[in-house]
Amino acid sequence: MKHRPQPTRDRIIAVAVDLYLKGGLKDVTMRRIARGLRLTPMALYRHFKNKEEILLAIIEKAFIVFGEYQFRALAGKSAAERMWLAGETYMAFILEKPEFFRVLFMAPDIFEQIELTEAISERAQQTYQFLLDRVSEGIREGFLKSNEPEDLARTIWAMCHGMGSLYVGRLIDTDAEGFRIMFLKSFGHLGAGILIDAATQ
Amino acid sequence: MKHRPQPTRDRIIAVAVDLYLKGGLKDVTMRRIARGLRLTPMALYRHFKNKEEILLAIIEKAFIVFGEYQFRALAGKSAAERMWLAGETYMAFILEKPEFFRVLFMAPDIFEQIELTEAISERAQQTYQFLLDRVSEGIREGFLKSNEPEDLARTIWAMCHGMGSLYVGRLIDTDAEGFRIMFLKSFGHLGAGILIDAATQ
Amino acid sequence: MKHRPQPTRDRIIAVAVDLYLKGGLKDVTMRRIARGLRLTPMALYRHFKNKEEILLAIIEKAFIVFGEYQFRALAGKSAAERMWLAGETYMAFILEKPEFFRVLFMAPDIFEQIELTEAISERAQQTYQFLLDRVSEGIREGFLKSNEPEDLARTIWAMCHGMGSLYVGRLIDTDAEGFRIMFLKSFGHLGAGILIDAATQ
Amino acid sequence: MKHRPQPTRDRIIAVAVDLYLKGGLKDVTMRRIARGLRLTPMALYRHFKNKEEILLAIIEKAFIVFGEYQFRALAGKSAAERMWLAGETYMAFILEKPEFFRVLFMAPDIFEQIELTEAISERAQQTYQFLLDRVSEGIREGFLKSNEPEDLARTIWAMCHGMGSLYVGRLIDTDAEGFRIMFLKSFGHLGAGILIDAATQ
DNA sequence: AATGAATGAGTATTCATTCAT
DNA sequence: GATGAATGAATACTCATTCAT
Numbered sequence: 001m002k003h004r005p006q007p008t009r010d011r012i013i014a015v016a017v018d019l020y021l022k023g024g025l026k027d028v029t030m031r032r033i034a035r036g037l038r039l040t041p042m043a044l045y046r047h048f049k050n051k052e053e054i055l056l057a058i059i060e061k062a063f064i065v066f067g068e069y070q071f072r073a074l075a076g077k078s079a080a081e082r083m084w085l086a087g088e089t090y091m092a093f094i095l096e097k098p099e100f101f102r103v104l105f106m107a108p109d110i111f112e113q114i115e116l117t118e119a120i121s122e123r124a125q126q127t128y129q130f131l132l133d134r135v136s137e138g139i140r141e142g143f144l145k146s147n148e149p150e151d152l153a154r155t156i157w158a159m160c161h162g163m164g165s166l167y168v169g170r171l172i173d174t175d176a177e178g179f180r181i182m183f184l185k186s187f188g189h190l191g192a193g194i195l196i197d198a199a200t201q
Numbered sequence: 202m203k204h205r206p207q208p209t210r211d212r213i214i215a216v217a218v219d220l221y222l223k224g225g226l227k228d229v230t231m232r233r234i235a236r237g238l239r240l241t242p243m244a245l246y247r248h249f250k251n252k253e254e255i256l257l258a259i260i261e262k263a264f265i266v267f268g269e270y271q272f273r274a275l276a277g278k279s280a281a282e283r284m285w286l287a288g289e290t291y292m293a294f295i296l297e298k299p300e301f302f303r304v305l306f307m308a309p310d311i312f313e314q315i316e317l318t319e320a321i322s323e324r325a326q327q328t329y330q331f332l333l334d335r336v337s338e339g340i341r342e343g344f345l346k347s348n349e350p351e352d353l354a355r356t357i358w359a360m361c362h363g364m365g366s367l368y369v370g371r372l373i374d375t376d377a378e379g380f381r382i383m384f385l386k387s388f389g390h391l392g393a394g395i396l397i398d399a400a401t402q
Numbered sequence: 403m404k405h406r407p408q409p410t411r412d413r414i415i416a417v418a419v420d421l422y423l424k425g426g427l428k429d430v431t432m433r434r435i436a437r438g439l440r441l442t443p444m445a446l447y448r449h450f451k452n453k454e455e456i457l458l459a460i461i462e463k464a465f466i467v468f469g470e471y472q473f474r475a476l477a478g479k480s481a482a483e484r485m486w487l488a489g490e491t492y493m494a495f496i497l498e499k500p501e502f503f504r505v506l507f508m509a510p511d512i513f514e515q516i517e518l519t520e521a522i523s524e525r526a527q528q529t530y531q532f533l534l535d536r537v538s539e540g541i542r543e544g545f546l547k548s549n550e551p552e553d554l555a556r557t558i559w560a561m562c563h564g565m566g567s568l569y570v571g572r573l574i575d576t577d578a579e580g581f582r583i584m585f586l587k588s589f590g591h592l593g594a595g596i597l598i599d600a601a602t603q
Numbered sequence: 604m605k606h607r608p609q610p611t612r613d614r615i616i617a618v619a620v621d622l623y624l625k626g627g628l629k630d631v632t633m634r635r636i637a638r639g640l641r642l643t644p645m646a647l648y649r650h651f652k653n654k655e656e657i658l659l660a661i662i663e664k665a666f667i668v669f670g671e672y673q674f675r676a677l678a679g680k681s682a683a684e685r686m687w688l689a690g691e692t693y694m695a696f697i698l699e700k701p702e703f704f705r706v707l708f709m710a711p712d713i714f715e716q717i718e719l720t721e722a723i724s725e726r727a728q729q730t731y732q733f734l735l736d737r738v739s740e741g742i743r744e745g746f747l748k749s750n751e752p753e754d755l756a757r758t759i760w761a762m763c764h765g766m767g768s769l770y771v772g773r774l775i776d777t778d779a780e781g782f783r784i785m786f787l788k789s790f791g792h793l794g795a796g797i798l799i800d801a802a803t804q
Numbered sequence: 805a806a807t808g809a810a811t812g813a814g815t816a817t818t819c820a821t822t823c824a825t
Numbered sequence: 826g827a828t829g830a831a832t833g834a835a836t837a838c839t840c841a842t843t844c845a846t
Contacts, residue, residue, distance in 0.1 A: 029835080030837060031837090039811095040811055041838090042811065042812080042839090043810050043811075045838080046808075046809055046810065047809090050838075105370065106307060121372065124367075124373075128373075151383065151386045151390065154373065154383060154387065155390045155391065157363070157367070158364040158387055159360055159363055161367055161372075162358070162360055162362040162363025162366065163359040165307075165366050166355075166359055171306065171362075172329075182352065185352045189352065189356045190356065190391055231820060231821085240828095241827065241828055241829080243821085243827070243828065244828075246822095246827095247826055251820075410805085433841090441806075441807095442807055444843095445806050447843095448805055453840095453841065453842095508709060523773065526774035526775075530775075553785065553788045553792065554792065556785060557789040557792045560761075560766040560769060561762055561765055561793075563765040563768060563774075564761030564762055564765025564766070564768065567764060567765065567768050568760070568761055571709070572724065573708065574727075574731075574757065584757060587751070587754045588754065588758040591755065591758045592758065592762075592792070592793055632815065632816080633817085642830095642831075642832095643831065645819095645831075645832065645833080646832075648818090650830090654815095654816065654817090
C-alpha cells in the first residue's frame with residue numbers, strides 16, 4: 001500500500017542537481033550532498049553505488065525531462081505547426097528548466113569526468129534527428145527550402161542552442177519574458193533571412 | 202629601454218594556460234604548474250599572490266587572444282566585408298583556439314570560482330557591441346534589414362555562438378574542415394532565410 | 403535424530419574460508435561474505451555475534467583439517483613408519499592446504515586481531531607433542547638417537563616448518579612436485595646428517 | 604656543515620616498522636605513523652611520495668640490516684668456520700632483529716600489497732646463494748657430503764628459517780638464551796644426523 | 805530469518821597555503 | 826628568488842555495526 005518509491009534517492013538527486021547548478025561540478029561532493037540532506041556522507045552509499053552513479057542519475061533525469069518537452073511538439077496538427085512548436089518547446093525547456101539545459105548541453109565537464117561521452121552524443125544525435133525530421137516534413141510540405149535538410153536542421157539547432165547558451169550563461173542580460181521575445185524574434189529572422197535581398201547572397 | 206621581461210611570471214602563465222587547455226580547470230593546480238617549471242609550489246607565490254591571480258591571468262590571456270581575432274575583421278574594406286569577416290574570425294577563433302572559446306564563453310566555473318562575473322559580462326557586452334556595430338554599418342550601407350539592429354546582432358551572435366558551442370562541446374560530430382563548411386552554410390542560411398517565401402513569415 | 407544442519411551458518415563459514423584462502427585476511431569482510439551468499443551484511447548477524455566469531459570459525463576449521471592430516475600418520479604399523487608418515491602428512495598438508503598452513507603457522511595477524519594467541523600456542527604445543535611422541539617411540543624402538551628427544555622433535559619440526567614456510571612464502575621457487583622431492587631430500591639429510599664424519603661434530 | 608640526513612624521514616620509517624611489528628600491516632596507516640610522530644598525516648608526504656614508498660623503505664632497511672649480518676660470516680678463516688658463522692649470524696639476526704626477520708621472511712602480506720614479490724624473491728635467492736657458497740666451499744674442503752650441494756644448502760636454510768619462524772612466531776616457548784641453545788643443538792643434529800645408523804636411511 | 809536506513813570511525817590522497825629560512 | 830617543513834580542510838570511499846522493522 002505504501003511503497004513510496006525511494007524518496008531519499010530522489011532527494012539526493014535533487015540536492016546534487018542543485019549543487020551542480022550553483023557551483024559547478026566541483027561543488028558536487030558526497031559531503032555536500034549529504035550535508036544538504038542532513039545525512040552522513042555514508043548514507044548516500046545506501047542509495048547509490050558511488051558518486052558516478054549520482055552524476056549519471058542527474059543526467060538521466062535531465063534526459064527524461066528534455067524528452068518530455070520535445071515530445072510535446074509532436075502534438076502539432078501540421079508539419080509547419082510541429083516545426084514551430086519544436087522551437088517553442090526548446091525555448092520553454094530553456095526557460096523552465098535552465099538547470100537541466102545546462103546539465104545536458106553546457107556541461108562537457110560532467111561528461112568527461114564519467115565515461116559518458118557516448119550517452120551525451122547519443123542524446124545530441126536525438127535532438128538533431130528530431131529537428132531533421134521537422135525539416136524533412138517541412139520540405140515535403142513545401143514550406144522549407146528543399147536543399148540540404150541537414151544544414152537547415154543544424155542551423156536551426158545552432159540558433160536555438162546559441163540563444164539558450166547565451167541566456168543561461170548570462171551573456172545576454174535579460175529576464176525570462178525578454179528572452180522569450182528575443183528567442184522568437186531570432187527564430188523569425190532565421191526563417192525570413194536577415195539580408196535585404198536574399199538573392200545577393 | 203631595459204625590457205624587464207619578468208620571465209618567470211610569464212612562464213608561469215604559459216604553463217597554467219597550457220594545463221588549462223589540456224585538462225580543464227581541474228588540472229590547473231599550483232603543484233602542477235610548479236612541476237611544469239621544475240619549481241617548488243611555493244616559488245609561485247613569489248610571482249602571484251595566490252591561485253586566483255593566476256586564473257585571472259589565464260582569462261586575461263584569453264581576452265587578449267579573442268580581441269586579436271575580432272580586430273582582424275576591421276580590416277575589411279566595406280561594411281559588408283567587415284560583417285563577413287566578423288563571422289569568419291569568430292569561426293577561426295573557435296577552430297584555432299577552442300579552449301579559449303571555452304574559457305570565455307562556456308566556462309561559468311572559472312568565473313564563478315573567482316569573483317569575476319563582471320569581467321565576463323563586460324566581455325560579452327564587447328562582443329555583442331562589436332556585432333551590433335557591424336549590423337548598424339550594414340543597415341547604413343543598405344544590405345541589412347533596417348528594423349531592430351539589436352535583434353539582428355543578437356541573432357547573428359546566437360548563430361555563431363551556437364555553432365561554436367555545439368562543436369566545442371562535441372555535440373556536432375565533425376572535424377575542423379567539416380565545421381568550417383557547416384559554419385559558413387549556417388551563416389549563409391541565416392542571411393538568406395530558410396523559408397521558401399519569406400513573406401509568409 | 404533430526405540433524406539440524408544450520409545450513410546458513412555453515413555456508414557463511416564456507417564463504418569466509420574461501421575468501422580467506424583466495425585473498426587473505428584483508429578480503430574477509432562482512433560485506434563480501436554477504437555478497438557471496440546473496441545476502442545483506444546484516445543477515446550475518448543473525449548467525450554470528452560479530453566478525454570475530456567468523457574468524458574464529460575459520461581458525462577452528464583450519465585446526466580440524468590439520469588434525470585430520472596428522473591423525474593419518476598414526477595408521478603406520480611401526481614407530482618408524484609412523485615417524486615417516488608424520489613427515490609425509492605434514493608435507494601433504496602444506497601441499498594440499500597451503501592456505502590453512504598459513505592460517506595456523508604463518509598468520510600472526512589473524513591471531514593478534516582476535517584475542518587468540520592462546521589457542522594457537524595450544525595448537526603449536528599439540529604439533530610439537532605429536533612429533534615428540536614419534537621421537538620417543540623411535541628411541542624406544544631403537545632407531546633414533548636416544549639423547550634429548552625434545553631437541554630431536556624440535557629439530558624435525560623446525561625442518562618441516564622451515565620447508566613449509568619457505569615454500570608457502572614463495573621463497574623457494576618450485577612447483578608442488580619439486581617441493582615434494584625437496585622436502586623428502588631434506589628429511590633424509592636430517593636423518594643421515596650432512597657431515598662427512600659425524601663423529602667430528 | 605650541518606646537513607643532517609633527513610632525520611624526519613628516518614623517524615617515519617622507525618615508527619612505521621614499529622607499527623608493523625606490533626599490529627601487522629593493517630596497523631601501518633599514514634594517520635598512525637603521523638600520530639606517532641606528533642605530525643599531521645600530510646606532513647609525511649613531504650618525505651615520501653605515498654604509502655607504498657614507506658613500505659618500500661621498511662623493506663629496504665630490513666634488507667640492509669640482514670645483509671650486514673650475513674656479511675660478518677665471511678670473516679671466518681676457513682670454509683668450516685665460515686659455515687659455522689653463517690649459522691651463528693643467522694641466529695644472531697633472529698635474536699637481535701626479530702622484527703626485521705619478520706619483515707623479510709614472514710610477511711608475505713607486505714610484499715603482496717606493493718608490487719614487490721620480485722624484490723623479496725631476489726633477496727631469498729641471495730640468502731640461498733650465500734648458503735650454497737658455504738656448502739660448496741665445504742665440499743671442496745672435504746667436510747661436507749659431496750652430493751647435491753643445492754639440497755644441502757636448502758636443508759640448512761630450512762632448518763635455520765624454521766627455527767627462526769617458530770621462535771619469532773612464538774610457537775616455541777622460550778627466551779633468547781633458550782633459543783640460542785636450541786638453535787645450536789638443532790644445527791648440530793642437522794650436521795650429525797638424527798638416526799642411529801645413517802646407512803639404514 | 806532477513807532487510808533498509810543510517811552511523812561513526814577510519815582509509816589514502818590532493819590541494820592551497822603559511823612560516824621560517 | 827626560491828626552498829623545506831608542515832598544516833588544515835577537503836576528496837571519495839570501506840568497514841563493522843546499531844536500530845527499527
